[in-house]
Amino acid sequence: MAEAAVSFVVDKLGNLLVEELILLHGVNDQVERLRRELQRMQCFLRDADTKRKRDERVKHWVKEIRDVAYEAEDVIDTFIINAADTHRGRRRPGVFGFLKSCLRATDVVGRHRASAQITAVMDKISEISASRITYDIRNLEDENGGGVERRVPARRPIVPHVEDSDVVAFDGHMSALVEQLLHHSEKRSVVSIVGIGGLGKTTLARKVYNSIDVKREFGIRVWITVSQDYESVKLLNEILEQVRKYKEKLEQREVMEKLRDSLKEKRYLIVMDDVWSRDVWEEMKAVFPDDKNGSRVLITTRFLNVAKFADPNATPYELRLLTDEESLELLLKKAFANQDVQANCTEDLRSIGRELVKLCGNLPLALVVVGGLLSIREKEYIVWRRVLETMSWTVEGKECMAILALSYEDLPHHLKSCFLYLAAFPEDTEIQAGRLIRLWIAEGFIPRQGKGTIEETAEDCLEELAQRCMVQVASRKSTRRSIESCRVHDLLREFAVSGAKEDAFLVIYNTPNQDATSPPGPGRRAAFHNLDGLQGLIIPPNLRSLLAFDVNFRDFCAQFKLLRVIDLSDVCGIKSLPEEIKAMSHLRYLGLSDCTELEVIPSSTGHLQNLETLDVTETKVGKLSPTLWNIKKLRHVLVDRMNRVEGPPPYADLPNLQTLETVVVPKSWEGGLPNITSVRKLGLRFGFQDRGKILPPLLQKLHHLLSLTVQTTDDDVTIPSGIDTSAFPCHHHIQSMYLVGRWYSTTVGCHEFPPHLVELKLSDSGLEHDPMPTLEKLQNLRKLKLWGNAFLGKKMICSAGGFPQLQTLKLDGLEQLEEWCLEADAMPKITRVRMWECEALRVVPEFQRLPNLQELQLWKLPRELVDRISVDGGEDHYKIQNVQSVHIRR
Incomplete structure (x- = not known):
């Protein structure tokens, strides 16, 4: 796993030598030599990563390499921060002004200090390198004739990964469970699915939950995931939200009363997935009324005592391991995804498959992961035999984790980082792909390649993790069929958490009573789950990323100058950000969505010249500083459409901007338009009728536009007639349109909509004539x-x-x-x-x-x-x- 960390630092140093050439003046030659030394060590890490499982000395050697790579990153990042502060303080314009400032004594001292620190790091690398001979650590890349890094595959057609279609031997289980849910008794009862991790409890429960008969019989269906670290009041609020279709945050007593009232006299099915403790049922059972109408609660758990406690009169449904034949069928289905197994699988491959089944212990999750690994390999005997031999070191009783390790080690280093990053999200979270992709990019995990955008490359990375069965696809977009959201299986997340901790990749603070006196390790990233604040916690000083989930931060202090990522989505207690945020020169991602008390974004954000993403949706932020629009690296700006935030001024030059939604069109656009020609997703609000005339010249420039939202702010303002895109280059690219406001005429014409439109939403249009004869002619419309x-x-x-x-x-x-x-x-x-x-x-x-x-x-x-x-x-x-x-x- 250290290979991913060192590879990341090597790539980062290479990028800095290009992007920060001016700020690295005076030490750039040393930085290049440092990069080459780390790259040389990188060649030995794959062998060392394998041997450290059996040799504590090698394990320590790998840790030393990882730590020295992180130290190198700290030295360079700190030097750039100090150089940027000096440059900003003197305000000397242009390259020559900065070079002149470098002659000052303070700058000479800073460069001398950085030079000495880089030399010290290189000395450590030399010392570590010399010791590898003692441990017989070899350069596997030289032996295999390969380079250090595998290429990122070119963009390929998306083949949706559908988890349920690959389930084996679940039909009998489904029938029995549906029978219990529908016909067992009129009394409210609890049905439990019990089994070890990786058996498919959640998959089976989801198939039952989505079955035709269950949907027809239960007027109310709710799915919640409990997990180990739960808070009953949050679970109750989540159930209430699904029942009533709107979100509230109520205290325990109030939410229990409202939930019980909402369920009264209704036939309901409540699924409680991944229950670890009997206390869960004890705390929540009172809100589920028994009106003798056949209501049910379905529980999945690893523990038989939990199931029996929830309903002593019911017999828990205990899942068994698959048989050998069922296991082979599942393995081959995954290995030959979207292919005919009978036609393509030779007997030699079946023979290897049977041996793999034994090593997987007939456990569905292990079979799915190995099948995903085989799906990207050549369907040849020697290739499958090599996979089998690689698995031969698995330890009895730990087969599943060893198999997950095998699949992880097979990933290229950028995908290793992407996978480990999933550990930052709380257990059983449905992760929005757009957010995840923007985070990956900000972290620097995604290599740039080809003519496509880096976001498209990141989409491919997520697709590959899904194909390898390292993530589960939760939903897909109706437009490009790319992944919309995903999940991570509990055991895979457990593996990611363990690997992230071992490599100091990520530290997770996840319980209110966590021991704050013992530091968790030198993590580069910190994720906070279910905490009341940062007070008293020992946090690694050189953090690169800070992610918080459902945390109450009474104060937010910009104390971590090296941060690249701040994601405080859904965090309570933040009303404004401090002006000191301007010191975070490396910041790429500032995520503040659902910070419902946030009102002010300081003007000092304009100093964040590396910022790529700003997300202030679902906040009270009503204004962005004009200085923000001076940041040329901005790629995604998302603001709450109800807060009437004005868009960039006409002089703004934003050549990299991909997403801008949803902003009010300012009056200044009448005199000129900002440079946003790369935008692919655009949301605009029009507050004055005469401003609609800017839409045609704007659309004329947007050759890459895929999604367009146009909204009016007042009843007397109509959707601009310029919404007709037929004369513009983007006409054949737009796939999604969301139009809110009175239409400029009483009917719509087919020519007004792009021919390849996949998704269309019309709201408050006031159309007097039936729009269906027009809309039904859109040949590609799916939603x-x-x-x-x-x-x-x-x-x-x-x-x-x-x-x-x-x-x-x-x-x-x-x-x-x-x-x-x-x-x-x-x-x-x-x-x-x-x-x-x-x-x-x-x-x-x-x-x-x-x-x-x-x-x-x-x-x-x-x-x-x-x-x-x-x-x-x-x-x-x-x-x-x-x-x-x-x-x-x-």
């Missing part, structure tokens, strides 16, 4: 939402052959809609329809004409209409009886 009086008419028709690719349709708040006609063969691929608050609807749509419809949500529709589709003799029930899952809420 459509009409919301909040987007349409004011009484009748809407979807004709035969229309919407050929549409999969999801949401009709919310169409208050005057009385009839929605569905002709035969309309929307042939639709799988999900939602109708909320269409309270004038008189006729039940012909849902039986949608053969692929799987899920139908009908909320707050007229009572007489709901009665007509009732299962108990409703005259229109035939229209929905073939839909797999129907949710009706009055």
Whole structure:
């Protein structure tokens, strides 16, 4: 694992020699020699990383290399900070002004000090290098004829990794569990799935939770993940949020009362995944009323005593290991992903597969991970034999962790860093891919390659981790089918946490009563989970990243000058950031989303010339300093669309900006436009009608635009007619549009929308004529939402052959809609329809004409209409009886 740390420092020094050439004046030659020395040591680390498992002396040698690499990083970063402070204090313009300042005595002293420190580091490297002969540590790259680093693979077509489709031997389990949930007793009862880690408890529970019969029978379904470090009040608030569909943060007594009231007289299913303690059920059981209507609680746990305590009268469902044949089937399914196993798998490979099954101990997680490893290898006997031989050192009783280690060691170093970084997120978190990718980039993990953006390369890295089964795909975007969110299996996260700690890659502070007197180690990054603040904690002084999850920071102090990443998303108690933040010259990422008390971003953020991402969504921040827009390296600026934050001034030169949303168009844009030509995701708010005229010249420049949001701030302002992109280069690239506000005419024309549009949302459009005859001609549209009086008419028709690719349709708040006609063969691929608050609807749509419809949500529709589709003799029930899952809420 140390290889990843040293490789990162080598790459970073190389980048600094290019990006900070001026600030490194006087020591750049030494920095280059230091980089080469570390690169030379890097060649021996792969052998050493393997041997340290069996030799404590080698383990110590690897630690020395890692520590000296970190020391080198500290010396260079500190020198750059001091040089930047000096340069900023003297305010000498241009390169020559700075070089002149370097002749001053204080600068000479600083360079001399840095030079001496670099020399000391190089002496340590020489000493460590000499000792490797004693431990017989070899340069494996020379022996294998390879270079130090494998190339990042070129962008490839995305092949979605669907976890559930690869499950083996779960059909019988599913049937038995569904039977218990639906027919066992009218009394509220607890059904438990019990088994060791890696058996597939969560996967099985999720399949049951999403099954057609379960969706149909339970009006309320809730999924929460408990894990070891839980707080009951947070779990209760999470359940209430899923039940009531909006978020609150209530105290224990209040949330228990509201939750019990919300569940009363309802048939509900509550899934509590990953329960470790009997206390969980003891603290929460009172909020689950027993109205003798067949409500259920489904628990997954590793511990039989937890299951029996939750319901002594029920028999826990104990998962078994897979049989040899089931194990081989699962392994080959993963190894030959998206291929015909029977046609492509030779008997020689099956023979190796059977031996691999034995080493995996028939454990599904181990089989999936090894299968993921084989999926990226050649399907040849000698290659699979080499994998088998590599696994021969596994220790009895620790086979799974050894297999995870094998898959980890097979990763290129940048993916090792990406994987270890997942340990920063709390257990069982659904991680948003956009946020993760921006963090990876800010950390410097993602190598630049080819013509695509670095974000696209990072997307490929996440895809590769998914293909290797190191992460689980939770959801995919409807536009480019790239990963939208992901999860990490408990055991894989446990492995990542262990590796991150061993390599001083990351320190996790995760309990309020954590012993603050004993430092956790020299971590480069710190993640804080469920704490009340930083007070009293011993935090490594040379942090590069600080990430906080659900923490109450009463004060935030910019005490870590070397930070590259600050992510305080969902942190309480922060109303403003200190002016001293300007000292953080290395800062790349400033994430403050969901800091609901935050009001002020200081003007000193304009000094952060390396800043790439600023996220202040879901905050009270209503203004950004004009100096912020002087930062040329900005790539992503996300602000809360309700706070009316003005966009950059017309003189702003932002050639790297990829995301800008959602900002108010300032009056100054009428006289000129900022340089944001690289933007791919843009969100604009228009507060004055006459400012709409800037949209055409702006869109004319945005050749790479993929997503466009346009919103008006007042009822008397219409969506600008310039939204018609047909004359602009971006017309054929835009895949997503979100348009909020009154349309500039009473109808829409097909030419006004890009031909490759995949996702469209219209809100408050006030259209008087049925938009469906126009919208159904969009050949690539997969997701459509009409919301909040987007349409004011009484009748809407979807004709035969229309919407050929549409999969999801949401009709919310169409208050005057009385009839929605569905002709035969309309929307042939639709799988999900939602109708909320269409309270004038008189006729039940012909849902039986949608053969692929799987899920139908009908909320707050007229009572007489709901009665007509009732299962108990409703005259229109035939229209929905073939839909797999129907949710009706009055």
